[in-house]
Amino acid sequence: MFINRIATLLAALKPATVQAHCDTADGPAVTDGHKALATGNVNYALKWIPADGEAELREVFDKALKVRTLGTDAAELAERLFLETMVRIHRMGEGVGFTGIQPTGTQVDPVVTAADEAIALGTDAALLPMVPGERRAELDKRFHAALVRKDFDVDDVAAGRRYLEAYVSFFMYAEGEDHDGHESHGDSEHAHASEHAHTSEH
Template sequence: MVAASKKFLARAVLRSRIGRAVVALLAATAVAVPLMLGTAAPASAHCDSAQGPVATAARDALAEGNVDLVLPYVKADQEEELTAAFNQTVAIRDSSAEVRELADQYFVETAVRLHRVGEGASYTGLKDDVEISPALAAAETSLEQGTKDQVFKVLKRDLRAELTDRFAGVLEAREAEQGDPSVATARERAEAELMFEKYILEIETAVNAEPGHDAPAGGEGH
């Protein structure tokens, strides 16, 4: 008798407007990730982060009841889909704490997924505890403070250290060749020199690259 009552209650919930909406949200969330796995470009941990700018904007939009707070993070032709997801979420999120958690997660996932699609990148779900590089942390600090000083400081420090280390490797390889002239030591010296030049070229390419997420490293190789 108890089991029959539970089944009846479950059917009633599923037939209700809220129940159908929750099931639809569950289905959409479950299907979204597999559909995106085949996209070619690599994922960006920063944009996929549960604490990233897109997810944060999505939560702010829900808190303020204003979808415009997150629309700037998707392409113009994606606004309709994201707005529809927002309206679905808002319509049911006050039903219960459990429904709110599920609905909010669905909307945040949708916002981040559409953002990644707009970049031509893959989406494999929100990432928790994403490790942010010092340079990216400095970039966020600069954006918050309205000054680029912190970014310059971090990049200058890292670039100086890396160039010093790589050039020291070149000098070490040259010294080894002078101390023991052979094809093998000459090859190591040539490799060190070419890798140093390649590193400089990659930096130049990155500096002059067009703005965009997940831009592949370009430039000519040796």
């Protein structure tokens, strides 16, 4: 039964140290998940996951919407299951394990916060001084590659995934990674492409 599945999943979750801001309740992935539920448009969430995870997420989303209309405690659990499923599939696409959504207020690396702000403001001027000088040119290149893909129709999931791919490449490099570490999230590819989205909605 769907409700039993929710309860079992939540009971198995254990608190863990945050590994990426897409794992946090305040992060862009969860923000987009809430927007999907609020609008009834799963595309806000689909851009965060590989194409091969789409069927699973759609199924949980549809069930969550149905339970949500009941306005009971089960609705909250159904929403939680949807968000957990979305972030889990997203992290699996990155080749990273999922340890649960971390609570509101979880601290993230200041560089990540600055990278978020750079995308939101359209300038990386404040971010660049925070990384070693020899990495700035490449980081700036990745920033602009993400920025030019930022504005897209939410219903164009392929475009959203292309943006997220560039977004994640930018964030990983900002955090000190020298490679993308992802494959594409396109229809025939696997990747973490990230549309961040405190605004445009890892």
